[in-house]
Amino acid sequence: MTTPAVDAYRALALQVVCHTVNGCPDRESARARMQTSLDRIARQISGARGFLGRDVRLVVLPEYFLTGYPIGESIPQWKDKAALEPEGAEYERLGRIAADNGVHLAGNAYETDRHFPDLYFQTSFLIDPGGAVVLRYRRLISMFAPTPHDVWDRYLDLYGLDGVFPVAVTPIGRLACVASEEILYPEIARALTLRGAEVLLHSSSEVGSPALTPKDVAKRARAAENMAWLVSANSGGLADSDIPGASSDGMSKIVDHLGYVRVEAGFGESAAACCEIDLAASRRYRQRPGMGNLLSRQRLELFAATYQGSVYPPNTMLQAGESGAPERAHFVTTQRRVIERLTADGII
Numbered sequence: 592m593t594t595p596a597v598d599a600y601r602a603l604a605l606q607v608v609c610h611t612v613n614g615c616p617d618r619e620s621a622r623a624r625m626q627t628s629l630d631r632i633a634r635q636i637s638g639a640r641g642f643l644g645r646d647v648r649l650v651v652l653p654e655y656f657l658t659g660y661p662i663g664e665s666i667p668q669w670k671d672k673a674a675l676e677p678e679g680a681e682y683e684r685l686g687r688i689a690a691d692n693g694v695h696l697a698g699n700a701y702e703t704d705r706h707f708p709d710l711y712f713q714t715s716f717l718i719d720p721g722g723a724v725v726l727r728y729r730r731l732i733s734m735f736a737p738t739p740h741d742v743w744d745r746y747l748d749l750y751g752l753d754g755v756f757p758v759a760v761t762p763i764g765r766l767a768c769v770a771s772e773e774i775l776y777p778e779i780a781r782a783l784t785l786r787g788a789e790v791l792l793h794s795s796s797e798v799g800s801p802a803l804t805p806k807d808v809a810k811r812a813r814a815a816e817n818m819a820w821l822v823s824a825n826s827g828g829l830a831d832s833d834i835p836g837a838s839s840d841g842m843s844k845i846v847d848h849l850g851y852v853r854v855e856a857g858f859g860e861s862a863a864a865c866c867e868i869d870l871a872a873s874r875r876y877r878q879r880p881g882m883g884n885l886l887s888r889q890r891l892e893l894f895a896a897t898y899q900g901s902v903y904p905p906n907t908m909l910q911a912g913e914s915g916a917p918e919r920a921h922f923v924t925t926q927r928r929v930i931e932r933l934t935a936d937g938i939i
Contacts, residue, residue: 598871604824604843604864611659639862652698654796674711686722699794715768730770743905793823799841815850848873
């Protein structure tokens with residue numbers, strides 16, 4: 592049965608503690624910890640919907656909520672320990688959680704890809720209420736993780752540009768994902784919006800602060816400039832990690848199409864960042880002529896020549912047409928070369 596479309600519903604940016612797998616001695620213990628985390632998250636989603644109301648139809652989880660991020664592990668080590676298989680047990684369980692609660696469920700995880708057996712990608716996903724993964728977005732800009740841009744030519748051949756910037760058409764709107772730090776790069780949100788996105792799902796694990804951080808400014812800016820809703824879920828702290836637990840905590844929020852924060856969580860685990868997504872209002876606004884209709888006023892030809900150039904080079908992980916796992920130092924070495932070139936060219 593097809594779920595009828597709605598133009599208003601409640602969304603939840605669920606702020607949960609990330610129980611990291613860095614201290615797990617092997618793959619089996621890491622997978623067991625992930626399953627324990629999934630058990631807890633299943634209860635939290637069910638409990639939150641019971642408290643907040645059954646009209647909660649979208650739940651967004653934080654960045655790498657099942658694993659944390661690598662601290663000292665090589666790319667092969669982290670791939671073996673923490674990267675999910677696209678058809679693996681963890682996705683199967685997430686599908687059941689979405690189906691059991693009748694929600695669209697979004698989150699972010701490290702993930703393998705059979706076409707690039709030496710690498711993993713950081714992947715934002717969307718699962719529908721039937722339990723099927725309907726969107727996979729691989730993070731494009733990362734400091735210390737492989738990205739599609741690092742194997743760009745082959746990735747484009749395999750997935751095409753629509754696979755790089757996917758937008759899911761769902762009964763609760765046209766949804767797209769932006770991963771973590773990428774909120775600071777306006778081009779990504781704009782590319783998704785120009786492909787139809789009207790709700791941006793932002794899984795993050797970032798510094799929590801009483802001050803207005805760069806990422807928090809960017810959330811408001813991306814929503815306003817794209818006239819899109821933004822649901823941003825941050826971690827509710829880190830556990831089982833050498834990093835102090837509150838280093839990544841708080842500020843999950845929902846921002847409307849005008850850039851106003853509708854609701855925001857404090858610190859710790861929380862279901863407080865929940866409010867109505869009024870698609871009817873944002874769709875009316877997008878149809879209204881005037882200075883505020885920023886999308887309709889875009890003049891992309893002005894910027895085409897500038898964006899044809901290259902700053903950070905593509906394909907740095909392709910070797911004779913195949914991908915290879917580099918040492919972690921690869922990322923900083925490549926960035927240093929870029930900075931040297933930008934300096935020589937008088938750009939910085």
